[in-house]
Amino acid sequence: MTGASLIRADATDKPVIARLIQLYLYDMAAQDPFPIGADGAYAYDYLDRFWQHPYLFHLDGQIAGFALVIDHCPITQTAPCWFMAEYFVLRPYRQQTLGRTIFHAILNHHPGRWHIATQSQNRAGDAFWARATPAEGRNEFKTRFDDANWTLRAFDWDKRRA
Numbered sequence: 455m456t457g458a459s460l461i462r463a464d465a466t467d468k469p470v471i472a473r474l475i476q477l478y479l480y481d482m483a484a485q486d487p488f489p490i491g492a493d494g495a496y497a498y499d500y501l502d503r504f505w506q507h508p509y510l511f512h513l514d515g516q517i518a519g520f521a522l523v524i525d526h527c528p529i530t531q532t533a534p535c536w537f538m539a540e541y542f543v544l545r546p547y548r549q550q551t552l553g554r555t556i557f558h559a560i561l562n563h564h565p566g567r568w569h570i571a572t573q574s575q576n577r578a579g580d581a582f583w584a585r586a587t588p589a590e591g592r593n594e595f596k597t598r599f600d601d602a603n604w605t606l607r608a609f610d611w612d613k614r615r616a
Contacts, residue, residue, distance in 0.1 A: 460559045463508035478542040485575040504539040519543040527569040561611045574603040
């Protein structure tokens with residue numbers, strides 16, 4: 455996809471990603487209602503914890519989404535293992551292969567064992583990850599974590615696959 459770029463975020467980008475998380479949670483609230491705080495914002499307490507390998511991505515110079523990658527799977531306690539803690543594509547940029555293109559760029563930055571998990575009620579996210587993750591060599595299973603049902607996809611990524 456021409457015009458797509460992946461940028462490693464730094465501390466100066468943290469407020470931008472914090473604002474994008476509000477849009478992400480708003481989208482997620484359609485399936486899993488999140489309470490709004492008295493300040494009009496969704497509570498999100500994981501940004502510092504997930505700020506290990508943060509990314510912003512753009513399409514034609516415009517912010518199109520973000521990703522937060524961590525170095526272990528909190529669901530299975532597997533380490534080393536790359537885990538997509540958060541992944542969000544803004545609505546105007548969905549259905550344009552941007553999500554898959556950027557995801558594969560992230561995989562190439564972090565070759566090795568991967569776990570991708572979606573909550574069972576997130577049908578759109580589950581359909582995306584079913585298409586975006588490699589079918590060959592992928593193990594998929596249902597699990598329960600943090601009082602929620604999840605689908606977890608486990609696979610190994612080698613840059614030569616790209």
